[in-house]
Amino acid sequence: MIRLTREQMAARVARDIPEGAYVNLGIGLPTRVANHLAADREIFLHSENGLLGMGPAPAPGEEDPELINAGKEPVTLLTGGCFFHHGDSFAMMRGGHLDICVLGAFQVSEHGDLANWHTGAPDAIPAVGGAMDLAIGAKQVFVMMEHLTKAGECKFVAHCSYPLTGVRCVNRVYTDLAVIDITAQGLLVRECVDGLSFDELQRLTTVPLVWAPDGH
Template sequence: MIPLTRHQIAWRAAQDLQEGAYVNLGIGIPTLTASYVPSDREVIFHSENGVLGLGPKPRPGEEDEYLIDAGKNLTTLVTGGCYVHHADAFLMIRGGHLDVSLLGAFEVSVSGDLANWTTEDPSFPPGVGGAMDLAVGAREIRVLMEHTSKKGGPRILNRCSLPLTAPGVVKRIYTNLAVIDVTAAGLMVREMVPGLDLARLQTLTEPPLRLAPDCLELIAPALSPAPSPAEAVA
């Protein structure tokens, strides 16, 4: 079993974005997603720091030090994209104009509760950012995160141990091991990396898991770039 890299998690999430969708990219793994949307599909990416029409990561030599995403990573602007005032970026969020928000998380519960703004570690400052606005303003919340903590403990829990960003908002979870839907009947495993079975995945997940009848192998292309320190959050 070979877990996905962070870039591969972002690639997998990008494949589910629909043509013409307005999508916010949160700090962490989600900021990588704009680089992996299929070339024949138009997705309009939003960044809370005031960008509409966020593009993929810049190629070497084409960086603009004044153009960054919500995670302070260098980015690009697609043709027709624009900069907006920070307040206008939040009006787009609060006004219900975003179809999807892709967010990082520290923990997600069986009922879709989201905890992504603090670890309560004094050495790791909290950062609410726009997560609370996005959790209630975007039409759908999908989380991108590693399946377990650095200590190997589960991050998908019966009940979040960290302060909540919002209750019951997460609809789908993309991890380095699986794609899991949050449903009224519990957690449904849609895809798993080759070599992993449900029994093994269950040992890394606190709530009970159910296997979708049409569960697929989670196979991603080889993607070599390593994330920057800013991208490695959540």
Template sequence: MFERLSREAMARKVAQDIPGGSYVNLGIGLPVLVVNHWQPEDEVIVHSENGILGMRALSADESPDPDVSNAAKQPVGLVTGGSYFHHADSFAMMRGGHLDYCVLGAYQVAANGDLANWSLGKSGLAAAVGGAMDLAVGARNVFVLMEHVTRDGGPRLVEQCSLPITGARCVKRVYTDLATIAVTPEGFKVIDMVAGLSRARLQELTAAPLHFDEGPA
């Protein structure tokens, strides 16, 4: 038997893999939880596309400022030396290659690194790509944080995306509630997975071949 990672545990894994001194954007949804797992001494500079550099999580006893929020309109704080700026300047940072990492949610990730995260392709459902496509092409490293399967149990890691593409061949690593997976020239390579989960079961939940290091199955 195996136990899926909680959302906070997933976010913690991402935070641990981003080195100090990095400039990082966190997408709306699961990725915003990553900011909870950095301390000021980690010196990770968090960018928000609505015009913040130096975003941080609020402490437990801190009253939120209604004028300070992230792109998801959630209250946040500002580190000492942080700054606010125009939306256009924020997108210039995103598009200009100034971010070391971005962490995005996704509906699907393909084995070649294609990302689909802005539309379910269904008529009648409002969808907007927002800043995701700018981050997908502008950040030096694109990490995806998502649950391994859909609510219906369908795979999110696939051979080819069937949903509208946000960015082509941009994803370098995927973090799910079951595993951490790198996108390599050979396809998906499993870095680690939750205790008690077999390779065979993880493959059953993935619609593309998985590659593993040598060792017990």
């Protein structure tokens, strides 16, 4: 089965971010989206440690150790970008000033509940960061995740078994197999990767899906 690479997933998310949007890219996989945003589109990237106007990752050797995102990764700052106290940054998040946040996930329920900060394992290090604030504060929540765990279990579930980040907050999920909207009508599959049938996707997914490609 052909799966999207992580860079291909990031490029697919970048296609759906509209001109003029204020966007937070969560720690981990979502940060890759910044490298796939077209330079001729004006999109304002926000980081909860107090940055607005981030650009793509710097070229090797050009990193500034004092210019990092919330995941401590080096970033660039576009012309007009700025930095500020993280208290102001969280006020932006909680005040509904972000159009989109892109987050990773351990589980997403069929109702749009999100679990992305702790697996509950005794040796796991909890790392909620700003995820809870983003999940309830952003106007839209996009999730990027592999469709299956390394053990082959589906990350879409009827009810999350891990501690919740937010309730009924996820709007769209991008996996290495499909793009799926979470709606009042159920989980609507907008796209499958080339060569993957809807029936096979449903076989791999533990909750009911509805085939509803974009434009239908």
